[in-house]
Every structure is written in C-alpha cells, then in structure tokens.
Amino acid sequence: MRHLTLTLAALGAMIAPIMSTPAQAQLTAPMTLRDRLVVVSSISAAALAEGLTRGFAERYGETAAPILHSLPTARAVEVFCAGTGPQTPDMLVALRRMPRAMIETCNTNGVRDIIEMDLGLGAVVLAVRRGEATPALTSRQVWEALAAERHVEEEFVPNRVRAWSDISPTLPRAEIRMMVPDDASGNRALFDDLVMEAGCRNVRPIRLLFEATYRRAKCITQRTDGRATSVSMVNAPSALLTAPPGTIGVLTYEQVSNSGGNFVALSLDGVVPTAASIANFDYEQTRTVYLYAKRQHARNQQGVGVVRGIQEFLNEAASEGTTGPGGYLTSAGLVPLGPAERAAQRRVAETQTLMSR
Incomplete structure (x- = not known):
C-alpha cells in the first residue's frame, strides 16, 4: 500500500x-x-x-x-x-x-x-545469422547459460560455464554468446518473464527459496563476464549482424521476419516461432x-x-x-x-x- x-x-x-x-x-x-x-x-x-x-x-x-x-x-x-x-x-x-x-x-x-x-x-524470439548453427534450445538451457549464479553442491556459485555443450551434450561445442535487450527496453522485461524466469521455474533449489523477490532475482540476474551483451532493441539487428560468429540475439518477431532472410529464428522449448505458432499460442514465449x-x-x-x-x-x-x-x-x-x-x-x-x- x-x-x-x-x-x-x-x-x-x-x-x-x-x-x-x-x-x-x-x-x-x-x-x-x-x-x-x-x-x-x-x-x-x-x-x-x-x-x-x-x-x-x-x-x-x-x-x-x-x-x-x-x-x-x-x-x-x-x-x-x-x-x-x-x-x-x-x-x-x-x-x-x-x-x-x-x-x-x-x-x-x-x-x-x-x-x-x-x-x-508480443513474443520473444531467439535468432542467429543465416548460415550459422541453429540449436534447439529450452528456456532452462538459456537460463543456465546466462544466470549470474548456478546451484552447485547446496550453494549458489558464480556461473563459469563457457560453452553450450557444457550445459547439454546435444548442444554445439560453441562459446556462449548472447545479445539481450537492455534495461531500457520493454522487451528486456518480456525476456526476463518468458525465458529467464520460465527457465528457472522448476529448479528445485530456487523453488525452495521463501521470498518471491529473492527467487526472481536468482532467475533474472544475468552474468556480467561478457557472455551476455545488452543492446537496445532498435540497434539489435545491426548489432547481431556484426557480432562474433555463433552469437544468439534476442529480437522481436517482426525484426526476424523483416530481415530478408538474414536472421533465422531458433526453436525454443520445442516450437519454432512463426506467425501461426504465435497466433495459436503454441509458442510459449507469447503474451x-x-x-x-x-x-x-x-x-x-x-x-x-x-x-x-x-x-x-x-x-x-x-x-x-x-x-x-x-x-x-x-x-x-x-x-x-x-x-x-x-x-x-x-x-x-x-x-x-x-x-x-
């Protein structure tokens, strides 16, 4: 109040x-x-x-x-x-x-x-440049890649994971590099809600935390060691085009669809974002x-x-x-x-x- x-x-x-x-x-x-x-x-x-x-x-x-x-x-x-x-x-x-x-x-x-x-x-879309690897990711894997802390042996420790294959052997042996919306963008809050927080929802040590704000902080606080780079949504397409190989960017569906094929949307939680999958809510990162x-x-x-x-x-x-x-x-x-x-x-x-x- x-x-x-x-x-x-x-x-x-x-x-x-x-x-x-x-x-x-x-x-x-x-x-x-x-x-x-x-x-x-x-x-x-x-x-x-x-x-x-x-x-x-x-x-x-x-x-x-x-x-x-x-x-x-x-x-x-x-x-x-x-x-x-x-x-x-x-x-x-x-x-x-x-x-x-x-x-x-x-x-x-x-x-x-x-x-x-x-x-x-509104939908959060992960994308890569045309011609690069297109790993099928889950929200849990994205959270494990970007979270500031991991839970190891009953305690939270700084996240030092370097490669996607360290998270799952089904993922590429490539460096983790992601471009995420900056704090000034409404899409940052959407990414936090629909991907980061969704990805840690079923992590037992986090579910056991009593205070809701503390749980959310563990879910959405990102590492600051260079694995995640914040950019404005306006500049995200141009930044992704010039980013190091293998970088995954968080874009809007419109930015991907208007890229002339320069960007390819990734499957997330088993569904590729398309106009149909978003409209039908089959793509879970939709609101x-x-x-x-x-x-x-x-x-x-x-x-x-x-x-x-x-x-x-x-x-x-x-x-x-x-x-x-x-x-x-x-x-x-x-x-x-x-x-x-x-x-x-x-x-x-x-x-x-x-x-x-």
Whole structure:
C-alpha cells in the first residue's frame, strides 16, 4: 500500500502542472478537467505503449500529447484501479490480462466502466545469422547459460560455464554468446518473464527459496563476464549482424521476419516461432497485449468528462495502421491478431464496449 501511495503521489505530481493551467485547459477542453490523456503501462509493454502514445500524438497534433508512466505490472494495474477522477490515469497497457481480483478492486474503488481491448501479441524470439548453427534450445538451457549464479553442491556459485555443450551434450561445442535487450527496453522485461524466469521455474533449489523477490532475482540476474551483451532493441539487428560468429540475439518477431532472410529464428522449448505458432499460442514465449480504458473518464454527449481523446485513442489503437499487418506497432514487436479478431476489436473501440468479466 505504501508503494501504491508513493506511485500515485508521483503520478499526481506529473499531472499537477496540467491541472494548474486553467486558461490553457479552457482553450483546449472547456468541459473537461484535464487537457491530456494519462496512460500507465507495465514495463514489459513500455515500448508498445510509447509507440501508441506517439502515434496518437502525431495523428491528433492539435491535442496535447499524452503522459505515459511505466511501472511494474502489478503496480501499474493498482494505479489504474485506484479510483476515478483527474488525478488518476485514463488508460492501462499491459502484457497480462487484468485478474478478477483486481477487477473487484477496481469496482470497490469506483472504477466500474472498464473497456478491454486486445491489441495484438508480443513474443520473444531467439535468432542467429543465416548460415550459422541453429540449436534447439529450452528456456532452462538459456537460463543456465546466462544466470549470474548456478546451484552447485547446496550453494549458489558464480556461473563459469563457457560453452553450450557444457550445459547439454546435444548442444554445439560453441562459446556462449548472447545479445539481450537492455534495461531500457520493454522487451528486456518480456525476456526476463518468458525465458529467464520460465527457465528457472522448476529448479528445485530456487523453488525452495521463501521470498518471491529473492527467487526472481536468482532467475533474472544475468552474468556480467561478457557472455551476455545488452543492446537496445532498435540497434539489435545491426548489432547481431556484426557480432562474433555463433552469437544468439534476442529480437522481436517482426525484426526476424523483416530481415530478408538474414536472421533465422531458433526453436525454443520445442516450437519454432512463426506467425501461426504465435497466433495459436503454441509458442510459449507469447503474451497478449491488453489496453484498458475508463469509460467514466470519457466525455458525454454534452462534452463533459475528465479528459478529451479516449474515443480517439481507442480508435487509433484498433486501426489497421497501428495494430494491423505492417502497422507501426509491429516495429515495436507486436504480432497482429487475425482479421476477424482485429475487426472485433475495432467494434469494441467504436462502441466503447465494457468488458463482461
């Protein structure tokens, strides 16, 4: 609760300057309490949320650009559900569906009219350059290769494994070299969640650790001896092209598919990432990207409400130019939904349909 209070205070501080300029607010939105949208996102969805808010601002240039605040997933949902009114956010972007317990919390706090949209799918893809070895890896093997510590004889010791074959005789006798997203990238959080933490989930010594945050740290903390190199997702394709032979890179599906055959996606946990395997969730390193909005904040027919732009933001999020094949969010790693699913989400946006859960 203390963390939530601090987060709301910080968010309020960001919104306060907007609230303190009534003359400007009167010029832009005389019947609203705020002159711009406030969006919170989970860290793992930050790149997509940034792309969406930027695209909205470019399309509606006469409107003040939205404020975006990225937080750990649980806290982002808590902040969204904290209440209604100009000091609370209007939108939430996350890679996890809001659980029923948080919907009940929302309702308790007066957030009752919630719109839920599926924007598309996010997937973590491991890839190598064309012509190089394509080992079939598991999440457990990736974790064993990159984790800062290994469990040996009842204690955790620094990870000194050098070759993939040291992890499993079925893997190449090649040096472990991986390029991973840097901490500023939303894909880093996705990689931590879907590969690193998934890879250590069934490691008994880690499961026996009592404190959840300590367990997670053992799962996602990476070695710093040069086996793993952090790069921005924007620069990842060019960095992989010039990396030493045998380097495995963490890319978005879009980066692999748009590489002109320069990159080959690796099988992970027995499944090769393709548009079909991601869309069907056969590829386990896949998550749905959700957008939530408070209909209570939208203006009514008389133009009265908390903020302008909720309808326009929903329309932008559902448009083919945003989340369809070739839409600008695909460059941030979004995998589009199928045609029927996209049409259904456009209807949700146009009618501001409330979620029925």
